[in-house]
Amino acid sequence: MNGSKGRPLAGAPAGRTDRSDAAGLGRGRAAGFVAPAMLLIVAFLLFPALWTVYLGLTDYQLTGFAAANPQVVGLENYDRALSDDRFSNSLVLTLQFVLGSAVLGQAVLGFAIAWLMRNRVGALRRTVEALVLLAWILPSSVITFLWIALLDRDGGTLNALLNTPGTAWLLEYPMVSIIVFNIWKGAAFSMMLYAAALGNVPPSHLETARLAGAGTFQQLRDVVFPRIKGHVLTNLLLISLWTFNDFTPFLLTAGGPENRTEIMPVFIYRIALESGELGFGAAISVLMLLINLVIALVYMRLLRQRKDAST
Amino acid sequence: MAAITTDRLTKVYPGGVRALDEIDLTVEDGEFFALLGPSGCGKTTLLRTVAGLEESSGGSLHIGDVDVTRTPPGSRDVAMVFQDYALFPHMTVAENVAYPLRIKKVARAKRTEKAAATAGELGLSDYLERRPGQLSGGQQQRVALARAMACHPSVFLFDEPLSNLDARMRLEARTFLKRLQRELGVTTVFVTHDQAEALALADRIAVMESGRIRQLGTPSEVFRRPANTFVASFIGSTPMNLLDGVVRPRGIEVAGELLPTPPEPAGRLVDGEKVVYGIRPEYLVHSPTAVPGSLAGEVRVVENLGHAQLVTLEGPAGFVQLVVDEDTPVALGDRGFAVPRQDRALVYRDGELVTSGDPTGLAAAGASGTA
Numbered sequence: 001m002n003g004s005k006g007r008p009l010a011g012a013p014a015g016r017t018d019r020s021d022a023a024g025l026g027r028g029r030a031a032g033f034v035a036p037a038m039l040l041i042v043a044f045l046l047f048p049a050l051w052t053v054y055l056g057l058t059d060y061q062l063t064g065f066a067a068a069n070p071q072v073v074g075l076e077n078y079d080r081a082l083s084d085d086r087f088s089n090s091l092v093l094t095l096q097f098v099l100g101s102a103v104l105g106q107a108v109l110g111f112a113i114a115w116l117m118r119n120r121v122g123a124l125r126r127t128v129e130a131l132v133l134l135a136w137i138l139p140s141s142v143i144t145f146l147w148i149a150l151l152d153r154d155g156g157t158l159n160a161l162l163n164t165p166g167t168a169w170l171l172e173y174p175m176v177s178i179i180v181f182n183i184w185k186g187a188a189f190s191m192m193l194y195a196a197a198l199g200n201v202p203p204s205h206l207e208t209a210r211l212a213g214a215g216t217f218q219q220l221r222d223v224v225f226p227r228i229k230g231h232v233l234t235n236l237l238l239i240s241l242w243t244f245n246d247f248t249p250f251l252l253t254a255g256g257p258e259n260r261t262e263i264m265p266v267f268i269y270r271i272a273l274e275s276g277e278l279g280f281g282a283a284i285s286v287l288m289l290l291i292n293l294v295i296a297l298v299y300m301r302l303l304r305q306r307k308d309a310s311t
Numbered sequence: 312m313a314a315i316t317t318d319r320l321t322k323v324y325p326g327g328v329r330a331l332d333e334i335d336l337t338v339e340d341g342e343f344f345a346l347l348g349p350s351g352c353g354k355t356t357l358l359r360t361v362a363g364l365e366e367s368s369g370g371s372l373h374i375g376d377v378d379v380t381r382t383p384p385g386s387r388d389v390a391m392v393f394q395d396y397a398l399f400p401h402m403t404v405a406e407n408v409a410y411p412l413r414i415k416k417v418a419r420a421k422r423t424e425k426a427a428a429t430a431g432e433l434g435l436s437d438y439l440e441r442r443p444g445q446l447s448g449g450q451q452q453r454v455a456l457a458r459a460m461a462c463h464p465s466v467f468l469f470d471e472p473l474s475n476l477d478a479r480m481r482l483e484a485r486t487f488l489k490r491l492q493r494e495l496g497v498t499t500v501f502v503t504h505d506q507a508e509a510l511a512l513a514d515r516i517a518v519m520e521s522g523r524i525r526q527l528g529t530p531s532e533v534f535r536r537p538a539n540t541f542v543a544s545f546i547g548s549t550p551m552n553l554l555d556g557v558v559r560p561r562g563i564e565v566a567g568e569l570l571p572t573p574p575e576p577a578g579r580l581v582d583g584e585k586v587v588y589g590i591r592p593e594y595l596v597h598s599p600t601a602v603p604g605s606l607a608g609e610v611r612v613v614e615n616l617g618h619a620q621l622v623t624l625e626g627p628a629g630f631v632q633l634v635v636d637e638d639t640p641v642a643l644g645d646r647g648f649a650v651p652r653q654d655r656a657l658v659y660r661d662g663e664l665v666t667s668g669d670p671t672g673l674a675a676a677g678a679s680g681t682a
Binding site: 209214 | 362384385386391397399401410411414458462
């Protein structure tokens with residue numbers, strides 16, 4: 001360890017040493033400071049991830065012979081997943097869920113609220129923001145309970161409001177139910193992000209557009225969106241990933257009826273923990289991780305293109 | 312091309328702030344008109360109300376013969392150049408200039424041609440494909456001007472047009488703006504807090520304070536005969552000396568010294584009444600020796616103005632500032648005497664200028680009411 005003395009060697013280019021060792025600790029001591037955090041990351045993040053990859057290659061079960069003595073089966077689990085109708089069904093449902101509730105629902109609703117509230121101050125704005133935020137910060141189990149009460153077939157609030165007695169929303173429209181539920185629950189984040197982004201749009205730019213005679217749509221197209229494109233992409237990335245991995249709908253529908261709301265996290269839970277097929281479940285988890293990575297890469301690429309274009 | 316007329320135009324913000332208090336104002340067709348005043352005087356609110364970006368709470372506003380009090384900004388046929396120029400960073404210069412035409416659904420070929428022609432008039436032909444971020448401050452301002460000109464509005468509105476430029480560019484841009492306005496002949500209203508800018512550019516100036524117009528007149532009227540002590544202390548690169556005095560039979564007594572009464576208010580003053588004697592630093596002549604009818608004091612500060620020096624005397628009358636030419640040596644601690652030019656001195660009673668009753672140039676000041 002030639003850098004561990006904590007002082008640049010005579011003759012070493014000073015600028016370079018200063019940059020890589022700003023605190024003057026030396027590599028050894030610096031590593032010592034980082035080590036505890038690294039250990040925790042390895043123990044709770046890296047090891048389970050690698051363990052999942054390993055499990056995905058075995059026929060590990062929760063109970064029975066395979067639990068005591070798992071065998072490596074290679075890519076058999078992946079083969080099985082990719083040819084399984086239930087897997088493809090789950091993938092389609094997940095995409096519907098992400099597109100419907102995150103990309104279209106939360107982002108559009110969040111932006112709409114932020115846009116409508118942009119010039120308002122005082123009680124109205126505070127009330128709207130408080131209500132939207134409340135939906136976001138309440139524990140999932142609590143709001144799920146509220147929604148079960150809302151959508152209940154016999155004494156449900158929604159049926160009373162719409163005067164549609166006896167409609168079992170969670171059975172008749174299960175996918176729509178969880179999509180609307182997730183929009184309602186998650187719009188707050190987009191609203192806050194877009195409210196902050198809109199604060200970055202100079203009022204004079206909007207006013208220039210207004211003076212030219214631009215309507216709302218033209219103002220959004222010509223002034224607002226070019227300005228907040230980066231915020232939009234970041235927002236879509238985050239809410240897509242969160243929604244993709246969201247397990248809360250399970251509390252509402254448990255994946256049913258007839259697997260019609262069996263989105264990916266629910267599917268994995270049912271395979272691995274209800275059916276006890278840990279190996280198969282781990283393999284699907286790895287596939288899900290890959291899909292997450294693809295989503296993230298696409299957004300990152302768009303973001304980078306935008307940065308290149310603006311310089 | 313159109314005149315702008317306001318009739319008791321009032322703007323009250325939620326919370327009760329009266330930003331505009333029954334403004335009556337006519338900006339003539341083709342005039343270059345300045346709204347001048349300190350921060351918060353309502354000048355920007357007036358400009359934005361003319362633009363339609365603020366809705367008035369009372370009174371009416373006409374552009375030409377059309378009542379536009381309730382017309383949305385896009386239909387008023389006005390163009391505004393903002394302090395920060397408000398150029399769209401993602402559009403090229405050509406696209407920025409053509410933007411109002413695009414909103415008005417002018418065909419692409421025609422608007423490109425029009426934008427190029429307008430940009431060319433302002434010397435921007437070489438920059439059409441650049442983005443605003445690649446231009447200097449002065450160029451950005453010209454792009455903003457070109458965008459305002461592109462659709463031939465009947466009124467231009469400029470918000471602090473020169474304040475984002477550095478000192479050198481500012482002078483250049485000032486001359487450029489004045490020439491451009493002359494050539495285009497479009498009614499132009501601009502807002503500034505810089506009295507020198509207003510004096511240099513405008514055909515007429517409205518000096519505002521707390522939502523009211525305190526004086527309306529040509530630059531020389533406003534500079535030479537400020538209608539009240541507020542305008543007197545606001546206009547001029549060095550503020551006017553305003554000294555408390557008492558009227559005597561032979562002159563005006565300021566701190567024990569009898570100064571000759573200026574000719575204009577001479578017949579209108581009453582013996583023994585308290586007045587304010589106003590004299591600009593430029594109109595005080597320095598004398599190293601005692602002269603009757605002068606203000607005495609010790610030199611406290613000497614500020615070099617390049618072509619002259621601004622000297623602050625401290626004496627019985629308090630601080631008195633005068634401009635001394637560059638060749639006269641003035642040293643700190645010297646005794647100095649300031650002799651007022653009698654024909655340039657002004658007398659204020661209760662904050663308002665005492666005049667001979669000749670309404671020349673002061674009618675507007677009377678109409679705007681007293682504070």
